[in-house]
Amino acid sequence: MxxxxxxxxxxxxxxxxxxxxxxxxxxxxxxxxxxxxxxYQPYARGWATYSPWLTDPHIRAMVLRMQECGVKTLVDADRAWTLICAYRQTRELPGEVWETGVYQGGSATLVKRLMQESARERDAPPATLRLFDSFAGLPQTTCGLDLHQGGDFADTSLEKVRATVGPEDWIDFRAGWIPATFAGLESAAIRYAHVDVDLYQPILDCCEFIYPRLVPGGMMIFDDYGLPSCPGARAAVDSFFRGRPEAPFPLINGQCLVTRLPGER
Ligand SMILES: C[S@@+](CC[C@H](N)C(=O)[O-])C[C@H]1O[C@@H](n2cnc3c(N)ncnc32)[C@H](O)[C@@H]1O
Structure with missing residues (x-):
């Protein structure tokens, strides 16, 4: 029964x-x-837990926007909820908001909405949102651990994503290969970085560039850390943070959080 x-x-x-x-x-x-x-275990346990992502208006708006533009997001609702919570925890901090791995613009659309909401609440202009992607799919893989192939997620373009996310001047689209697209941003201070690039090498590149520029209390949210399809992700995050004071905090849905602790590095 x-x-x-x-x-x-x-x-x-x-x-x-x-x-x-x-x-x-x-x-x-x-x-x-x-x-x-x-x-690697399934995380749906078959009993009910509090699931606010099922009714969250920001997530609903993101999904509707994706439908309206005829595009999709690879970030499902519970992962989107993590992005919302991390964003809210960091919204009072100084610094920019970054996303590496934009694809068709789903999670970027969500974060943009959150930034607009905070700007309205504070009656201040939004911080800078920087969006990094080749907009031409994954690069060739260089690490034997990766299961994705070069060229996966190529069904996108900068024009399409700009039309979906928006043309506002505080949104900086950085099209091209990470880490080359970080050039010129050496003096950036970052409060929130969603890292969703799937592969070992670009995740390591993101850690190397972003972590030293995270303000104390700033967060990195790794999308792919616990996914069996992305073994290079966990390897990159774990190897980068080994010996550093921050401990990667894995979530049951596969994401992983790192919060920058105070103190000089
Ligand atoms: C899983 S998708 C991102 C999903 C997206 N956050 C969403 O909301 O659907 C991964 C993206 O990372 C990008 N990517 C991976 N490695 C990259 C690199 N080295 N340079 C630029 N883009 C890269 C790919 O082009 C792809 O669009």
């Missing part, structure tokens, strides 16, 4: 599952460390 789990019955269902020993009482700790592939 199947039962629909709702906010009204979730507590009762969890009690019943607990009595049946289906929840924590049945978790067995393995005798040996698990191989890496077994560490």
């Amino acid at each position: 199947s039962r629909l789990i709702t906010v009204d019955n979730v507590a009762q269902i969890m009690r019943e599952l607990g009595e049946l020993g289906v929840l924590t009482t049945q978790v067995r700790w393995p005798d040996k460390p698990l191989p890496d592939n077994l560490l």
